[in-house]
Amino acid sequence: MRKILPFKQPLAYGYQFYAFPLGILAVYPKASEWVLSNYIQLVYEYTDQSVSVPFSFYVYDYSVSPWLQTLRLNRQWCSSRNGRVNDIVREAIGKDFYVYLSLNERYVPQRIAYGGRKDWVHDALIYGIDDETNTFELYGYDERMKFRSTQISQDDLARAYYDTGDEPFYDVPFTMYRFDDAGAYSFDLGFVCQGIVEYLDSFNTSTHFQAQRDPWDRAYGLKTYDLLDAHLDGYGRGVIRYDPRNVQVLWEHKRMMVARMRRCAELIPAVGDIVKQYESVERQAWMLRALTIAHQTGYDRGDFRAQASSLLRRIRAAEEGLLGRFALELERGGPPRATQTAPSSCK
Structure with missing residues (x-):
């Protein structure tokens, strides 16, 4: 199986949680009416040193759009599938779903923490699979802090997902996005x-x-x-x-x-x-x-x-x-x- 879903660098990509859905929508010009109707307000935490996201756009739920079908799972549910995260991702991509999840970047090539001793659980978007090269296609910030596409071997994906280390971490919901061609939104x-x-x-x-x-x-x-x-x-x-x-x-x-x-x-x-x-x-x-x-x-x-x-x-x-x-x-x-x-x- 080889399937790469379309993705385009969006207008805003400072944080991956909004960059990923925006990058999916950026492929489709008709979705721009919704994007430009939102992402107007900014919000800032009063104590910006104690939070991971001090300053950002204010959107009630970054994963929701009339142009996206959005499904959410959690790590507990995925872990109960007998270590079959690869199968879940494979099936999702086969049905045109992008997969947003948290991975331990110690096991993700071309990430800052790759190959080191420190666990670093961070979000990523999987948008493709290639069985010939035995890889999944990822999008996210690389070791040089460039927002771009990289790869992870299919063998390493399960370890990067399940082996998260002993320290607590923020785990994004296992989220699947699919563009909804039947969506509609009026520019008001x-x-x-x-x-x-x-x-x-x-x-x-x-x-x-x-x-x-x-x-x-x-x-x-x-x-x-x-x-x-x-x-x-x-x-x-x-x-x-x-x-x-x-x-x-x-x-x-x-x-x-x-x-x-x-x-x-x-x-x-x-x-x-x-x-x-x-x-x-x-x-x-x-x-x-x-x-x-x-x-x-x-x-x-x-x-x-x-x-x-x-x-x-x-x-x-x-x-x-x-x-x-x-x-x-x-x-x-x-x-x-x-x-x-x-x-x-x-x-």
Whole structure:
């Protein structure tokens, strides 16, 4: 059997839990309407040193989309299949399901922990199988922190899945994704406007889902800039460890916003006047990302704390004004959508 399911690097890939479903959807242009209607809000933990994901997009459930069929199992269920994880994965891929799971990267080639003595359980996506080479195709971050495709032998997969070591670890659900060609989603300008305003108002978007889960007491939207500024300052002073994911997420948010504006400009021409100006915000976010990486690798000899703080303030000021204009054009250009706790406009 040889079968490779399609996968395309998505607009956002800082964390694999959202990169994988987005990479599946990126293959299908018709799914972009849903993607661009979401991934608007940002959320930041108040104590970013004590959590594994301090800063990210806020989406209630990253695995759910009208364009995906999603099945979830757990390790206990898979372990009860008499060590047959290879058979489960093989059957899933044969039926066009991608498999998202946790593997011990000590046994996964081209990963940082490969061949070492320390167990490192991390998430991965299996999207293909090749019996001729006796491998499964994986997607994820390699030993150089490049988000790309690699392989694991079929013999090693079971060990990487079952031999997780003695230390506790975060185990993602054994999740199977399949693109649903019968899916449907309407691009609603009022809903997009609501998301933009909630971002500008730093509104706690998690309160919309209180029927399913207690609201998250975290910083949202523009308020996340304050915490990101404090994080970068702490890193510059040497009291916070290097973590490039925060500035990666910031840049991805601007990148996604540019794509969203371009789509809206097709429906509301006046938005086109904002796009090029906002592209400058994206470039500045990219510059902040590059500055942080350069500082960590020793290529930047300037005053990182002053440069990073100044650049972040410019990004925030420019974005706040441009997104305010964007929300105004959306409000004028399409029917608004009601919210249960109304932000300042789009009511």
